[in-house]
Amino acid sequence: MFRIFGPPGTGKTTTLLNMVDKALESGIAPQEIAFLAFTRKAANEAKERASTRFGLDPKTDLYFFRTLHSLAFRLLNIKAKDLMQKKHYDELSDMIGFSLNVKANPHVEDSPIATADHPILSLINLSRLKKSTLISEYNTTDIPFSWDEVDYVARSYDKYKKIKGLIDYTDMLSLFAQDPKRVIPNFKLCFLDEAQDLSPLQWDIAYALNDQCEKMYVAGDDDQSIYRWAGADTDTFINLPGGSEVLEQSYRIPKAVHEVANRIVGRIQNRFPKTYNPRDVEGTVQRLSTLDDINLDQDDWLIMAQANYMLTSLADDLKSRGYLFERNGSRSISSKLSTAVNAWESVRKGGTLDEPSAKVMYSCMSGNGKKIARGKKNIEGDLFTFETLVEHHGLLATKDMIWSEALDRIPDSDRAYITALLRRGEKFNAVPRIRLSTIHGTKGGEATNVVLFTDLTNAALNTQGDDLHRVFYVGVTRTLANLFIVEPDDYTRAYAI
Numbered sequence: 001m002f003r004i005f006g007p008p009g010t011g012k013t014t015t016l017l018n019m020v021d022k023a024l025e026s027g028i029a030p031q032e033i034a035f036l037a038f039t040r041k042a043a044n045e046a047k048e049r050a051s052t053r054f055g056l057d058p059k060t061d062l063y064f065f066r067t068l069h070s071l072a073f074r075l076l077n078i079k080a081k082d083l084m085q086k087k088h089y090d091e092l093s094d095m096i097g098f099s100l101n102v103k104a105n106p107h108v109e110d111s112p113i114a115t116a117d118h119p120i121l122s123l124i125n126l127s128r129l130k131k132s133t134l135i136s137e138y139n140t141t142d143i144p145f146s147w148d149e150v151d152y153v154a155r156s157y158d159k160y161k162k163i164k165g166l167i168d169y170t171d172m173l174s175l176f177a178q179d180p181k182r183v184i185p186n187f188k189l190c191f192l193d194e195a196q197d198l199s200p201l202q203w204d205i206a207y208a209l210n211d212q213c214e215k216m217y218v219a220g221d222d223d224q225s226i227y228r229w230a231g232a233d234t235d236t237f238i239n240l241p242g243g244s245e246v247l248e249q250s251y252r253i254p255k256a257v258h259e260v261a262n263r264i265v266g267r268i269q270n271r272f273p274k275t276y277n278p279r280d281v282e283g284t285v286q287r288l289s290t291l292d293d294i295n296l297d298q299d300d301w302l303i304m305a306q307a308n309y310m311l312t313s314l315a316d317d318l319k320s321r322g323y324l325f326e327r328n329g330s331r332s333i334s335s336k337l338s339t340a341v342n343a344w345e346s347v348r349k350g351g352t353l354d355e356p357s358a359k360v361m362y363s364c365m366s367g368n369g370k371k372i373a374r375g376k377k378n379i380e381g382d383l384f385t386f387e388t389l390v391e392h393h394g395l396l397a398t399k400d401m402i403w404s405e406a407l408d409r410i411p412d413s414d415r416a417y418i419t420a421l422l423r424r425g426e427k428f429n430a431v432p433r434i435r436l437s438t439i440h441g442t443k444g445g446e447a448t449n450v451v452l453f454t455d456l457t458n459a460a461l462n463t464q465g466d467d468l469h470r471v472f473y474v475g476v477t478r479t480l481a482n483l484f485i486v487e488p489d490d491y492t493r494a495y496a497i
Contacts, residue, residue, distance in 0.1 A: 001210050003195075003237070003244040004219040007276040008261070008477035009252025009446070012219050013042055016191045017049050019217065023189050024054050034064040034187045034209065036071060038194035043067050046191075064187070068202055069169070072176035075183040084161070084168045096156045119143040120153045128170045129199035129231035142459075173201050180208035187213035196220035199231035222272050223265050226440055226471050238272050246274045252446055254283025257479045260497060264473045268466050284482045291451065294484060296323060301434045302447035304475050306495075307457045311436045318434065322420030324427075325434035328441050333421065337414055338428030340364040341403045348399045348406075353384045358393075364407040371397040371408060439475045450479040453486045454494040461493065472497060 006012025016035070023033055030050065037043040047065040051058045064071070072078075089100045101117040120143065127137040138150055161167065167175065176183070190209050192198075195218040198206060210216045218240070225234040253261060258278035265271070288294065291303075291314065305311050311327065318325050318332070325332045343361040347353050353361070358379050365371040376394025389395035397406040404415055421428070435447065452475045460468060472495050476483055488494035 001206075001216045001218050001240055001242050003240055003242065004217055005244060005246045005272060005274050006219055006221050007247065007250060007274060008221070008224065008474075009250035009279075010247035010276055011251060012221070012247060013045065013193055015247060016193060016217065016219055017046055019189075020046060020050055020191065021053060024050065028188050030054075030056050030061040031063065032186075032188040034071075034190040034213070035062075036064075036066065036068055036190070036192045036209070038067065038197050040067055040070075042193050043070070064185075068205060069172055072172040072205075076172065076175055078167070078172065082165070082167055084166050088160075088164065088166060092157065092160050095160070096153060098153055120145055120150050121157065123150065124154050124157065125168075125170050126231055128174065129201050130233075131200045170201070173205065177201060177204040177208070180205055181212060184208060184212045188215070189213060190216040192216065192218045194220050196222050196225040196234050196237045197227050197232045198237070200233045200236070201231075203233060203236050223268060223274075223470060224443065224474050224477075226443060226467070226474055228467055235270070238270065244272075246276065248276045250276055250278055252480055253278045253477055254281040254479070254481060255279075256283040256285045257476060257483045260285055260483065261473060261477050264469055264476065264497065267469045268473075270466055281481070283479065285485065286482070287485045287487060288451075289487050291317075291486065294451075296434060299433065299448045301449045301451065302442060302445060302478055303434065303436050303451040303453075304439050304442055304478070305453040306439060306455065306460055306471065308438050308441075310453055310455055311438075315436060318436075319417045320420065322417075322422075322424035322426065323434055324421060324430065324432050325436060326432040327436040328438070331432060333414070333417065333428060336360055337364070337410065337418065340407055340410070341418060342428055344403045344406050347384070347386050347389070348401070350386070355379070355381055355384075358384045358389070361407070364409045365397065366408050369396070371395075371406060439471050442478060443474055446478050446480055448480045449482045449484065450476070451484045451486060452476060452497075453488075454497060455488045455490075456493050456495055460495075468495065 004012065004015060006015070020033060020035060024030060035043065035046045037046070043066050047058045047062045050056055050062055050065070056062055058065070063074075066074070093100045098118065098120070100121060123137055123141060123143060124134060127134045130137070134150065134154055135147070138147055143150075161171070187209070190213040192206055192209070195206070197220070206218065218237070220237055222234050222238050225232055225237075228234060250258070255278045296318075303311070303314065308328065315325070315327055315332070323332075339357055339360045340363070343353050343357040347358075347361075358381075362372060362377055362379055367377045368374050373394030373396055379393050381388075381393075384393070386395070386399060404410075404419065410418070435442070435445075437445075439452075452472070454472075456468075460471075476497070485497050
């Protein structure tokens, strides 16, 4: 394997995509290239770029541009009926007396698989990804369950899957790793991105891929490895034998921020030595005691903290001040509310609505003869004007009513926020300029202005030094121009930058 180390903003993924371009230009068939990524976003970016440039079919020609989990899912020919679904977790929950919450898995590109969001099952999954014993992982955790409870759930879970003939998210990798050469095609080239985040189980698959291809490139940055708590095996990437290359020019980080980043990364003991250059812009680094000292009215902002709860009071403050923002990927105002308000203001001023917009608007209005005539809440059609809504669909609200009067089913808290947004002149459908996120949640992102809180949770205070240094290194290196470091209330519970 040949390693490509990509410090922040040096274009690691772009470098890999350029290598894919050259391979295709040289005549290598797209089916002989595997581009594997840790996330769907990276895999899809590579697929879309190659598809556009070379006129390739993303479904057939670029079949091996996908995540590792998706590769396992497809090559093992797993069917949807073989996967643990919500109904199975619900049934298991009833059987063993534990509520095993379920959510969709964002990492599996084209699989309907579900994952159980419960601390015990997360611990079971972690031990399997790390190829360690469950008891050893339990002894390093503080989950509020006894070992007897953990062991009982683990045995019950394993028995249930065997009886039902089902597999879960990690089972796909385990089955793949048992005999990967049986199903992995021979590749001319294989690219594996974000390698610093691979678990020991995933490294087994990476080694098998290496054996089945003529040349394999693994790319990543050990300094940005912030998922060791989730099983990432950074040491394997650091100590991997073979050649390597360090990308030396950052296209993101300005000089002033680069100095701060170098101070932090210099604290990391276990790392691959590397240097890189900032872009030729000075940038700024400022220290603040409160966010009241900065103006958020212009440009884009990324505001980060080590834990999500640390952002709650800030989110409340931004709402009261009428700012539109995004928190951990979710907009501060739902698409339903923004659609309803925009629809009402448009239609009462002479505009037309399509059926989806009209339905959303009606859902925010009282029926039973108040704003809509009794029995007229169900609306169907192609396009609607104010007049057609009145004549054919029971609209009783009048044109002189503004949104807050007509849309009387909007909760008071949302009503107050929408009023503040309108007062500030925010456009509901715009991409939010302000993003709130944990540092872990924004890895790979960037912004002109970055605000970083330095407060630490109790768990972080006991975190191994290298892991904590890497987290805040990732935080400061999201910056395109201006870094704002918010001083903590208690310096004994903060990271020193």
